[in-house]
Amino acid sequence: MGSNAANAQLTKKNRWERIWLLAKIEFKLRYYENRLGLLWALLKPLMQLAIYFIAFKIVMRNNIENFAIYLFAGIIVWQFFVETTGGLINILKTKKYLYEYSNMSKIEIYLASLISASLGFAFNFFILILFLIIGGIDLGWNLIYFPLIFISLFIFCFGVALILSNLYLKVKDINQFWPLISQFLMWLSPIFLSFEALKNNIPYISYLNPLFGYISTFRDVVMYNIKPDFTLVLINFAHAIIALFLGLILLRVFGKRASELL
Amino acid sequence: MNKEISIQLSNVSKTFRTSSKSFSTLRDRLINFYKKNEVKTIKALKEINLEIHAGETIGVIGRNGSGKSTLTKIMSGTFIPDRGGQVIKNGTSLLLNLGVGFSHELTARENIYVNGSTLGLRISEIDELFYEILEFSELEDFKDTKIKYFSSGMIQRLSFSIAIFAKADIIFLDEVFAVGDNKFRKKATEALKQNWLKNRTSIIVSHSTGVIKEHCDRTILLHKGELIFFGETEKALAMYEELE
Structure with missing residues (x-):
């Protein structure tokens, strides 16, 4: 349609600086509004770390080495996933003020939120590196694979966010269902359970739960300094592309009517 | 006058569907699967055809619920017309509706x-x-x-x-002339004239016949979703008075 093309043009030339502006503001709103500031970003994973550590190391006495760091690495990937999927279910509603009257592309709104969450992740990642250094674990060359894994995770979360938020337009209680599904995914991820235990006991887990691959390959390159399992990397990219593809279709079908439906 | 077309609507209708409340969630859909989804349709606009030329200032007038806002939202691209309708727009546009967008x-x-x-x-x-x-x-x-x-x-x-x-080629002004106190309104109207009304395509939606009379070259009169008249402002306003 002619009108959309014209409006796309209006906002295209300053697109990236606008996405960055929105991401910065969102990040600031999230973490700088209260006295503790960025420490909040850290407090949540640290609390989870404490709980899982007590449950799985002190009570259940598992034998994973450097368990605290193992946990923290898993938790921060998981937290990024939760923030960018469940956290964005309402995005078309909360950010309606952006697209309703200016026809700004909705993709930009998603990207801004994902980038904002990535900044939070970067901060946690920095803390993880500190933990590794304190724990006497050497960082190695295999860190160069990290961007590959993160890009894949980013695309995957983007896709899931698109799917959930556009389904929300039609099915409002996806808000209630998604936490249940993500609980399921969490318990089937190697966040506190060991990679081998999951892999050996649940067939096809790497296909069924995308987080399985993301968390374990992330740990491989950051914590263990080994090459990631490229089959897993590939499977994860497939997950990411499929999610994004489905998400974009839903955006086309439902999303274009978002301002009427909400 | 410049006859370049700025906005063209052909055969534009807009139907809103309000499905009964029991179908907005998955739970309700499951519980009520044996019920039929009752969909109410409201025809907000009926087969509108019109052309607006570049540089014109156009008024849109009509009673409450006549479809004024729906029409501007369709012209600006916020709403999509029903199947079969076409909106052609040359240039970029923005819809100014005070206090939204924040x-x-x-x-x-x-x-x-x-x-x-x-x-x-x-x-x-x-x-x-x-x-x-x-x-x-x-x-x-x-x-x-x-x-x-x-x-x-x-x-x-x-x-x-x-x-x-x-920056845009076309601006839609939805009841913006009621802004602020008297003093601010004067200043605002003047600025609007200088920046927008003089050289760009503007579409003004208003209940105030005074505002329309003052600024608009041509005026669209809507009644119950239908375009009754589109032409000389004086005439449109006279017809509008008769409606009441």
Whole structure:
């Protein structure tokens, strides 16, 4: 349609600086509004770390080495996933003020939120590196694979966010269902359970739960300094592309009517 | 007069569907699977055909619920017309509806940047215009206050002050002439004239016959979703008076 093309043009030339502006503001709103500031970003994973550590190391006495760091690495990937999927279910509603009257592309709104969450992740990642250094674990060359894994995770979360938020337009209680599904995914991820235990006991887990691959390959390159399992990397990219593809279709079908439906 | 076409609507209708409340969630759909989904349809616009030329100032008038806002939203691209209808628009457009397009969680400063950016300004341009916008809106003292603490008048003033600097070929003004107090309104109307009405395509939606009479070259009269008249403003206003 002619009108959309014209409006796309209006906002295209300053697109990236606008996405960055929105991401910065969102990040600031999230973490700088209260006295503790960025420490909040850290407090949540640290609390989870404490709980899982007590449950799985002190009570259940598992034998994973450097368990605290193992946990923290898993938790921060998981937290990024939760923030960018469940956290964005309402995005078309909360950010309606952006697209309703200016026809700004909705993709930009998603990207801004994902980038904002990535900044939070970067901060946690920095803390993880500190933990590794304190724990006497050497960082190695295999860190160069990290961007590959993160890009894949980013695309995957983007896709899931698109799917959930556009389904929300039609099915409002996806808000209630998604936490249940993500609980399921969490318990089937190697966040506190060991990679081998999951892999050996649940067939096809790497296909069924995308987080399985993301968390374990992330740990491989950051914590263990080994090459990631490229089959897993590939499977994860497939997950990411499929999610994004489905998400974009839903955006086309439902999303274009978002301002009427909400 | 320049006869270049700015906006063209052919055969545009808009139907809103309101499905009964029991079908908005998955749970309800499951529980009520044996029930039929009762869909009510409301025809907000019926087969509208019109052409607006570049540089014209067009008025849109009609009673409450006649479809004025729906029409502007369709012309601006916010709403999509029913199947079969076509909207052709040459150039970029923006819809000014005071007080929307802001996040109440953000400060005036942040809103100026976000809103300005969505209206097509570059950050460097907003940097330059920032104090001009603040000064115009008379909100210099509140630049770092979250706008949820603003009165509705303050929000309208801010919204108006950003829009006059925005860049677009076509502007839709939905009841914006009621902004602020008398003094501000005068200043705002003057700025609007200078920046928009003089040289760009403008579409003014208003209940005020005075506003329409003052600014518009031609006027669209809507009644119950139908286009009754589109032409000379005087005539449109006369017909509008008769409707009442």
